[in-house]
Amino acid sequence: MKKIITFSSIILSSIFYSQVQKVEPAFWWSGMKNPELQLLVYGKDINNLQPEFSNGIKIKEVKKVENPNYLFVTIDTSGIQPGKTKLNFKNGNKTVKTIDYEFKQRQQNSANRDSYTSSDVMYLVMPDRFANGNPKNDNTPDTAEKSDRTKTGGRHGGDIAGIVKNLDYLSELGVTTLWNTPLLEDNEPSYSYHGYAQSDYYKIDPRYGTNDDYKNLADELHKRKMKLVMDYVTNHWGSKSWIIQDLPSKDWIHYWEEGKNGFQRSNYRMTTQFDTNAAKVDEAACMDGWFDTTMPDMNQGNPMVVNYMAQNAIWWIEFAGLDGLRVDTYSYNDKKGIAEWTKRITDEYPKFNIVGEVWMQDQAQMAYWQKDSKIAAIEGYNSHLPSVMDFTLFDAVGQAFKEEPGWDAGMQRVYGNFTNDFLYPDINNILVFAENHDTNRLNQTYPNVADYKLAMSLILTVRGIPQLYYGSEIGMAGDKGKGGDGEIRQDFPGGWAGDKNNAFTKSGRTASQSEYFDYTKKILNWRKGNEAIHKGKTLHYIPNNNVYVYFRYTDNKRVMVVINNNKETQNLELKRFSEGLNNLTKGKDILSDKDFDLKTNLSVAGKSSLILELK
Known part of the structure; x- marks a missing residue:
């Protein structure tokens, strides 16, 4: 026996x-x-x-x-x-x-791959809400949440195939870089469409497609001389992650004994990361607190966690041929750990661009997080992060075009934002935007197409890398305060079989949609070839009567931008702008194709802009 x-x-x-x-x-x-x-x-x-x-x-x-x-x-x-x-x-x-x-x-020359720069325009897509190219993968046996377009917070069926199907639309619009919100598996039982509670870091969510489909997306973009940016999440994983379900060790996540299942919500006070007066308990509550109940906070103080994430990011860069990263909630991470993660990637790819979400309302606090910041250097810190998002410009744009002139209102608010550019170590490498997937839509804030045009004239001609949000170019609106996140993440019209309105095609767009689209297309395609906008210096003038004038220039190229936020026509005496004009007396407006004599005066209609190529 x-x-x-x-x-x-x-x-x-x-x-x-x-x-x-x-x-x-x-x-x-x-x-x-x-x-x-x-x-x-x-x-x-x-x-x-x-x-x-x-x-x-x-x-x-x-x-x-x-x-x-x-x-x-x-x-x-x-x-x-x-x-x-x-x-x-x-x-x-x-x-x-x-x-x-x-x-x-x-791949040949993989280490020296180029990345997105200020010569690009980034287009942000929520894949579940853009286009359904393959209805067969709307529901899969190994994922919990099923497709239901009647739910604003549910899965709607958009996928990688839908994006690929409409790349020519983006190319026609003038987009050069695509940023998708996360495509990796998110297997939460509900509200999983946004993808930020990821359950498998090496697997594309099967409701979007396969890993090879993702690689094909990059290949199809590259055929069109376009770039692909992955939305990467370091701060938190999803509660249904197989690693979270069976942790290697308890210190892979920040585990709060007094909280249910280790949970304690972050206090969201990112200033504690550099506040010399901050109490340690408050600092820990921000950095170690969970972003949400389904998003366990990862411990970047554990070198094995950082190593796992760094290798994973590099794996996707090599496998899919990525051209850059956008990092969610960058400033909530352990700042030493996330700096190590960032450096690991940029050491491997010296030209590779990574933009971090640093949602703060102060330029000095945002500039702290950009690579080689003199502000952060005071305490001996370097994030190694090439780019940050310009949230203060976003704040200014969200108010300026509905304000009357004032000391710090209207275009003075926009002007004031740029007076702090000296704080950033690399001002051309910051992401500028008027909205994204977490904010009210621009066309909700400004229901009038005239204000949309003013905002786009600004965003697409100032320093930095402009980012657009899907659907704004056809007038899509949405109020997060009234309808929640689903309201600002509606389905793109024409992305689903049976949609009455197909805005992906010229013949399918309404007159209103066409006005938005044609205006955006004109600026984007002009912008592609203008080095003064890509890498030029900025010279701006204090706004008068809600009119903001600035110049973007290099030694060989000069562009004058005039944004009249006043309801009435304004006549500008050009002698004041002689430094910017630099003895040039003619300009062609790229919006109207009209020629202007710039010797004495310039008349600008109310609520309109001019983008003048000087000659």
Whole structure:
């Protein structure tokens, strides 16, 4: 009887130890600048296994954590050539599991890939609400929430195929860069369409498509000389993440003992990250508090967490051929950990651009987070983050065009924003916008198309990288305060079979939609070839009577922008602007194609703008 039990135990042991369920990343690339790779291996009670590569690849360290279902295997990839190898797992001398592992050839010049710059225009899409190109994936067996377009907070069925189908629309509009809100799997049982509670960091949500579909999206963009930006979330993961469900160790997330299931909501006071007077308890409540109940706060103070995220981001860059990242809630992260994460990526890709969401209402506080900030250097900090989002300009735009002239109202408010440009270490590399997926729509704030045109004249000609929000170019509106997030994330008309209005086509657009679209298209396509707008300096004048005048210029090119926010026609005496005109006496308005004599006076109709190429 004893022998039978022993024999059965051996059989069970072999089956037991063969349960290596995941290895992440599933494959890697040879020739990376950082040769160190840490594999996460997951399976039931596998921590007693010894990993070994079949071809002599050196394992530097095998690290065990408190959860016996994990092994972290660090290898040195120096000199490894592209090809397949075997990763064996042994129990003593016996191999109980073998996994094929591959090192791939990197794309040519991968490390020096170009990224988005101020010569680009970024278009923000919520994939679930843009277009449904493949109705067959609206619902999948392995995802919880099902499609229901009647729910403003539900899944509507938009997907990667729908985006690809309409890339020519974006190209015609003049967009050069696409930013999608997260496409990775979000398997929350409800309200999962936004994608910010991700459950698998190596898998595109099957309701959007597959990993290969995502790669194809990048390829299709590149064929059109357009770029792809991934929305990356470092601060929090989704509660249904398989790692969150079975944590490697408790310190992978910020766990609050007094809160239910470790939850304590963030106090959202990002100023505590650099406030020299802040109490530590308040600092921790911001940085370590959870963004929401379904979004456990990740601990970037744990080097293994940072390493996992850095490798994951690099994996997607290599796999899909990404051209940049946008990082959600950047300033809620552990600031040392997120700086390390950012540096890991930019060390590997020196030209790679990453813009962080730093939602603050003060330029000095936002500038703190940009790479090489002199403000942050006071305390010896460098985020290594190339770009930040200009939320103070967003605030100004949201008020200026509905205000009468005043000391700090109307166009004075916009002018005042730019007077603080000296705070930023790289002023051309900040993201400028009038709205996004978290704010009221611009066309709700300004229901009149004239105000939309004023806002676009500004956003598309000032320093920085302009970002548009899907549908604004056809007049889409929405009030978050009245209808919640679903109100500002409505379906794009024409993205679903049976839609009465197809705004993706010229013949399908209404007269109102066409007016918005044609205006936007004209500026965007003109902007593509204008170096003064891309990288020129700015010279601006204090607004008079709600008229703001500024120049964008290089040694060879000069553009004069006049934004008349007054309801009445304004006549400008041009002698005041002689420094900006620089002895040039003629200008062609790119909006109307009219020529203007700029010797003495300039008349500008009420609630209108001029964008003059000087000659």
